[in-house]
Amino acid sequence: MSSGRTVVVGITGGIAAYKAVNIVRAFVLRGDSVHVVATPAALRFVGRPTLEAISRNPVHTDLYEGVAEVRHVAIGQSADLIVVAPATANTIAKLACGLADDLLGNTILASTAPLVIAPAMHTEMWNNAATRANVATLRERGVVVVGPGTGRLTGADSGAGRMEEPDTIVAAALAALAVADRGGAAGDLAGKRIVISAGGTREPLDPVRFLGNRSSGKQGVALAEAAVARGAEVVLVAANLEVPAPTNVDVRLAGSAADLERAMTEAAAEADVIIMAAAVADYRPAEVRADKIKKDDTGDTLVLTLVRNPDILAGLAAARKPGQVVIGFAAETEADPELLLQLGREKAARKGCDYLVLNMVGWTEGFASERNEVRVLNRHGDIVIEASGSKMSVAESILDLLS
Ligand code: CTP
Secondary structure (H helix, E strand, O other): OOOOOEEEEEEOOOOOHHHHHHHHHHHHHHOOEEEEEEOOOHHHOOOHHHHHHHHOOOOEOOOOOOHHHOHHHHHHHHOOEEEEEEEOHHHHHHHHHOOOOOHHHHHHHOOOOOEEEEEOOOHHHHHOHHHHHHHHHHHHOOOEEOOOEEEEOOOOOEEEEEOOOHHHHHHHHHHHHHHHHOOOOOOOOOOOEEEEEEEEOOEEEEOOEEEOOOOOOHHHHHHHHHHHHOOOEEEEEEEOOOOOOOOOOEEEEOOOHHHHHHHHHHHHOOOOEEEEOOEOOOEEEOOOOOOOOOHHHHOOOOOOOEEEOOOHHHHHHHOOOOOOEEEEEEEEOOOOHHHHHHHHHHHHHHHOOOEEEEEEOOOOOOOOOOEEEEEEEEOOOOEEEEEEEEHHHHHHHHHHOOO
C-alpha cells in the first residue's frame, strides 16, 4: 500500500471529536496529505489550531469560503479517501439523504473516493429505527461503517455507540483504500487463510510477575492488517500486544509460550500460511509459585531455574501440510550486516521454515519503532527480498512473497 495519499478527515459535532486528532495524526505520520473538513459543531469540541497544527493544513468549515476556487468540489475531487469520525446520527441521516447543506456534505457528494464513517452517539440514538435504516442505506452504497464499539459513553452510562478507537478506524480506512486501489477487485490473497502470531510471550513466575520481552506486536499487527486488506482470512494469535488488534480479524489471545503453542497449533490445522512474528520466550521458570515470592524468604539474591520452551516455529514447520507456507522471524542484535546474514542463514536452516524475515533489534532498533528494515531469506539462505520503511510497507513486501 503506497503512502502519500490525499485524505479528507471529516469531523462532526460529537464529544468523540477530540479522538479524531489521533486519526489525523496517524495519516500525517504515514506521509499522507490530510485535509480536515470540520462542521461548525465539531469545532465546539476540538479547536481549529489543534487540527491545523496536527494536519499541517488549514481546516475548512465554511461552504462560502473559497467560492472562487469552488472549494467544496475541489476538496472532494482531490480526495483518495474520506473518513468521517465521529459521524453523528445527524450527519449519518444527512449522508443517507444526500444532503449538501454544509461543506462536508458537499465534499462527500463531489467525491468518488471510498467513504469510511465511524458512528458515535448514545445507544438509544444508535438503536433508533431511523439511524438503523440510514446506516443500512449507506452500507448498501458501499460506505464502510466502522463500529461503533460498546463501552463507556459520555455520561455515566455505557452501551453501544462509542466511537471505535482511532487505530481501528485508520486500519479499516486503509483496507477500504486498498480495495478501491484494486478497483473493487478481490485481493491477491482472497481465499487464503493466514495465521499470524504477534507480540511477546510472558512467562509467569508467580501470580504478579513474569519474564517478558520488548516486542510490541506492531509488525505482526501490520501483517494482519495488510493481509486482510488483500482479501485474506486472518487469525491473529496475540501475545500481550501493546497496540490494538484489528477488529476485522479473528483474534485469539495467548499469554505464555505454552498458550501460544496451543493457539498456533490449533489455528495451523486450517491455515494456508503461518507467520510467526511473535517473540517467544526460549525459557520459562521451572516452577510457577502459587503465592507471591517474598524477599524476606529469598534474601539478597534470587536464583531462578528456567527450563527450555519448545521451538514453536520449528514444530509448525516440521508438521506442515503439503502446500502450507511457514514464515519465521529472526531478531538478532548483531550489528555487522555480514555476520547478521550468517546468523540468519543458520537460523533459517535450523528452523526449517520456507522464509525467514531477518531484522536487527537492539536497545533502540526494532521493537516499539514505527519503522523496520528487513531481509527475507529462503530456506537455502538466499536473500529473496530486502525491504525498509514503515512496518506496514514491510508487511506488504513480505506478503508479496505469497501472491
Ligand atoms: N520462536 C518460536 N519458539 C521459540 C523461540 C522462537 O517459535 N521458543 C520463533 C519466533 O517466533 C521467530 C523465530 O522462532 O519466528 C526466531 O526467533 P528468535 O527469537 O529470533 O530466535 P530463537 O529461536 O530464540 O534463537 P536464538 O535465541 O538463538 O536467537
